[in-house]
Amino acid sequence: MRLLTHNYMQSTVKGTEKGYPLKIEADKVEYEESPFDAEFVKALIPKLNYEILSFALGQIVEKCKQDIEEVQIPELPENIGEDLDEELLKKLHTVLFDLHVVEGHLICPDTGRRFAIKMGIPNMVLHADEM
Amino acid sequence: MSESNDSKWLTLPPEVFVPAKKQIAPFKHCHIGTRSPLHAQALIRELQNQQITINVNGTQIKTGKLYLDFADVTQRSAAKSNRMQKQDPSLQLTLIGKDFDLPGESSKPECTSTTNDVVVPGLICIHDFVSEDEEQVLIACLTGPNAPWAPEQKNFSKTGAVKRRVQHYGYVFDYESADVLRNRKDEEEKTLCPPMPCLPGDSWTKEMLDLFSDNAVKEGSGWDILAAVVERTRQTEFDDNDNEASPVKKRYPDINQITVNEYKRGQGIGSHIDTESAFSDGLISISLGSDCVMEFKHKDTGVKKLVHLPPRSLLLMSSDARYIWNHQIVTRMTDCVNGKVLPRKTRVSLTLRTAITLPSGEGKNDTTPLAKVETRVFPPKWGKVSESEELEDEDISTPETEREHVHAVYDAIATQWHHTRGKRGVLWPGATKFLKELPKGSIVADVGCGDGKYFPAIWEAGSYVIGTDISEPLLQTSIGACANADTNKAGPQNRQVSSSKMGLNSRPAVAVGDCMHIPLQSKSCDAAICIAVMHHLSTSSRRIRCLKELSRVVKKGGMINVQAWALEQESNSKRKFAGTDVFVPFNAQPRYLNKVNANGEKKSQESQNIDEKCKGVAEMYSDAYEGAEYDERKGLVVFQRYCHMYKEGELEDLVSKIDSLEMVGSGFESGNHFVILKVV
Numbered sequence: 001m002r003l004l005t006h007n008y009m010q011s012t013v014k015g016t017e018k019g020y021p022l023k024i025e026a027d028k029v030e031y032e033e034s035p036f037d038a039e040f041v042k043a044l045i046p047k048l049n050y051e052i053l054s055f056a057l058g059q060i061v062e063k064c065k066q067d068i069e070e071v072q073i074p075e076l077p078e079n080i081g082e083d084l085d086e087e088l089l090k091k092l093h094t095v096l097f098d099l100h101v102v103e104g105h106l107i108c109p110d111t112g113r114r115f116a117i118k119m120g121i122p123n124m125v126l127h128a129d130e131m
Numbered sequence: 132m133s134e135s136n137d138s139k140w141l142t143l144p145p146e147v148f149v150p151a152k153k154q155i156a157p158f159k160h161c162h163i164g165t166r167s168p169l170h171a172q173a174l175i176r177e178l179q180n181q182q183i184t185i186n187v188n189g190t191q192i193k194t195g196k197l198y199l200d201f202a203d204v205t206q207r208s209a210a211k212s213n214r215m216q217k218q219d220p221s222l223q224l225t226l227i228g229k230d231f232d233l234p235g236e237s238s239k240p241e242c243t244s245t246t247n248d249v250v251v252p253g254l255i256c257i258h259d260f261v262s263e264d265e266e267q268v269l270i271a272c273l274t275g276p277n278a279p280w281a282p283e284q285k286n287f288s289k290t291g292a293v294k295r296r297v298q299h300y301g302y303v304f305d306y307e308s309a310d311v312l313r314n315r316k317d318e319e320e321k322t323l324c325p326p327m328p329c330l331p332g333d334s335w336t337k338e339m340l341d342l343f344s345d346n347a348v349k350e351g352s353g354w355d356i357l358a359a360v361v362e363r364t365r366q367t368e369f370d371d372n373d374n375e376a377s378p379v380k381k382r383y384p385d386i387n388q389i390t391v392n393e394y395k396r397g398q399g400i401g402s403h404i405d406t407e408s409a410f411s412d413g414l415i416s417i418s419l420g421s422d423c424v425m426e427f428k429h430k431d432t433g434v435k436k437l438v439h440l441p442p443r444s445l446l447l448m449s450s451d452a453r454y455i456w457n458h459q460i461v462t463r464m465t466d467c468v469n470g471k472v473l474p475r476k477t478r479v480s481l482t483l484r485t486a487i488t489l490p491s492g493e494g495k496n497d498t499t500p501l502a503k504v505e506t507r508v509f510p511p512k513w514g515k516v517s518e519s520e521e522l523e524d525e526d527i528s529t530p531e532t533e534r535e536h537v538h539a540v541y542d543a544i545a546t547q548w549h550h551t552r553g554k555r556g557v558l559w560p561g562a563t564k565f566l567k568e569l570p571k572g573s574i575v576a577d578v579g580c581g582d583g584k585y586f587p588a589i590w591e592a593g594s595y596v597i598g599t600d601i602s603e604p605l606l607q608t609s610i611g612a613c614a615n616a617d618t619n620k621a622g623p624q625n626r627q628v629s630s631s632k633m634g635l636n637s638r639p640a641v642a643v644g645d646c647m648h649i650p651l652q653s654k655s656c657d658a659a660i661c662i663a664v665m666h667h668l669s670t671s672s673r674r675i676r677c678l679k680e681l682s683r684v685v686k687k688g689g690m691i692n693v694q695a696w697a698l699e700q701e702s703n704s705k706r707k708f709a710g711t712d713v714f715v716p717f718n719a720q721p722r723y724l725n726k727v728n729a730n731g732e733k734k735s736q737e738s739q740n741i742d743e744k745c746k747g748v749a750e751m752y753s754d755a756y757e758g759a760e761y762d763e764r765k766g767l768v769v770f771q772r773y774c775h776m777y778k779e780g781e782l783e784d785l786v787s788k789i790d791s792l793e794m795v796g797s798g799f800e801s802g803n804h805f806v807i808l809k810v811v
Contacts, residue, residue, distance in 0.1 A: 008574060009642065037631055040571075040593065121610065123603065131527075131528065
């Protein structure tokens with residue numbers, strides 16, 4: 001699960017108000033380099049909830065530093081403006097596309113319901129009594 | 132094979148019977164007498180597809196490749212073999228080093244022609260009483276997802292449970308008491324079988340009935356056809372062959388009970404006369420789906436008559452045929468009709484009867500037909516009919532039908548689904564066009580993404596896709612982690628993407644999620660697609676909920692593309708759907724169902740072993756899954772997928788119920804209806 005994906009996910013358990021953002025408990029993270037496409041990153045930025053992206057990175061950064069040796073985990077600025085230089089775009093690319101939470105949990109902020117992530121796939125299916 | 136040849140039962144190999152006339156000329160069929168199903172199965176294992184040399188009147192003849200099939204022992208002979216075992220427990224057969232069951236009776240089908248001269252008074256068979264179209268829709272409906280099978284515990288007879296599946300309409304026929312349950316009491320579930328489907332209004336002429344039925348075929352409404360067939364039967368005037376001197380026409384306008392029996396290949400029914408006090412004269416049996424030979428036996432003289440019942444025929448048993456002749460269907464795989472061996476298939480029979488009151492006084496004939504219990508609420512259901520349809524409409528919990536016939540099936544067949552469908556990668560042109568036209572950098576929700584067939588099209592269009600699906604195994608195939616993948620590479624090898632999209636393809640964004648609760652934030656996506664998903668939702672409340680969820684996760688102004696199977700298929704399509712709610716079979720190859728055959732090269736030496744294991748897995752699956760069957764001859768497990776076929780305009784009607792959705796386009800392509808929606 002990429003942090004880009006996390007940016008759009010929410011819990012739908014009965015009793016949640018927003019179910020967003022989901023907390024992340026990462027047990028295993030991986031890095032996989034992907035082709036850098038500046039235009040694609042630029043197109044995605046306005047669609048993102050940047051605050052939540054920073055929040056998500058904060059949740060996994062320690063685990064990333066432990067598990068990932070190939071690259072230095074980028075630090076994101078507090079805010080981003082209109083013009084983004086190549087360096088920042090590359091940082092964003094790494095955070096959005098190349099970091100993967102492979103094992104762990106997503107946690108509903110309202111109810112504390114834990115959703116398991118296995119093989120990079122979060123399981124968001126509710127039990128009958130949670131609907 | 133005569134009884135005096137008992138000792139011969141121990142001589143093996145088994146006897147081969149060649150039809151007398153064909154002893155010189157080449158022959159296609161011969162009968163091999165075996166002594167038990169186990170013996171027969173062993174023979175099939177040994178000899179299937181083999182060539183053997185047999186001795187015909189002293190001449191050695193080498194056969195072609197054998198195709199062997201067997202029929203089970205009859206109930207009578209099974210009872211006999213039980214008796215024999217008691218008398219002589221030492222009786223044991225050995226074939227090819229294996230132990231076998233006790234001998235049974237030969238199951239060679241007796242040809243109908245042997246009883247051509249026997250006349251059973253009151254027996255009338257009308258061919259093509261039901262048309263082929265009607266038959267197809269009726270079978271789909273009566274064996275489909277909404278068929279009201281009698282709960283198993285109710286199917287007891289004096290000799291044990293009735294194995295075949297049955298449905299009762301109007302009144303329950305109780306196998307335990309061999310009587311009809313006359314009182315439909317609210318407090319007693321067991322008596323509350325579904326009412327009989329009926330026609331809207333009265334005074335139906337034959338022409339009106341035919342027109343109504345034609346239309347019901349087009350609409351895929353099996354319940355309407357059932358109602359029409361019952362009415363057609365009630366109106367039919369049967370010639371009284373009993374009384375040639377003064378011919379009278381017989382009619383059965385009071386028919387008030389239907390029993391539907393499903394006879395799987397090889398199943399039959401024991402010899403019986405229907406309970407006299409339960410039903411009046413005139414029993415009607417309509418055959419669907421398969422030929423069958425019914426055996427009549429005079430209860431005093433033992434004279435036998437074999438009657439061929441072709442599919443779509445109606446058989447009337449009246450007077451003598453109803454009261455003094457026993458009838459049965461012998462349990463076996465084939466029948467012999469005028470010298471021709473006809474393999475049996477699954478036969479669905481409709482038994483139409485007139486249930487009667489108990490005699491009130493001395494007279495045996497002072498009975499009257501019970502009142503008709505009928506309905507126009509389809510599908511007819513067991514139990515009290517709920518008055519509050521409104522309440523049910525709110526319910527979006529997953530029905531058992533979907534759990535067993537959608538979710539469980541896709542979980543089981545995920546690997547094969549991905550390898551066959553995914554590899555072919557056939558995309559609906561309309562959906563691809565929709566995706567291409569989205570602005571670059573769009574976030575697209577693919578709700579019910581399956582193995583991610585549309586992902587490459589979305590990436591290449593410059594968008595980012597998040598796929599959700601209820602089936603975790605299918606999602607695993609979408610990321611290339613399927614258990615049986617014949618690749619070790621990360622990412623599924625079948626998806627072709629350009630080099631700039633390799634990163635996305637390597638780890639697609641997917642989450643296990645229910646389309647009733649899409650795990651995505653409200654108003655977060657630029658667009659959504661929901662392709663080949665809604666036809667697996669079994670209630671209209673769930674269909675509406677799915678559309679509402681799609682509109683929830685998409686931003687205002689965003690677009691949604693929904694496609695689902697259409698009832699109306701092109702005339703050249705190999706698919707034909709005979710109803711709005713049907714089971715669509717999926718033929719699963721056992722090797723995809725387990726992990727044994729992960730490496731294709733392992734074949735040869737181990738193949739025997741693998742086949743055995745596959746067979747084991749296949750049997751396990753067919754036991755564990757509702758409605759799944761193991762086809763031993765083809766080596767396939769046939770799963771039944773629930774599907775709702777959308778009529779033209781149906782998706783549009785659902786959309787019109789949701790304020791936040793505006794229709795911007797709709798159409799039909801490749802057997803699917805689609806709508807293009809805008810969130811407003």
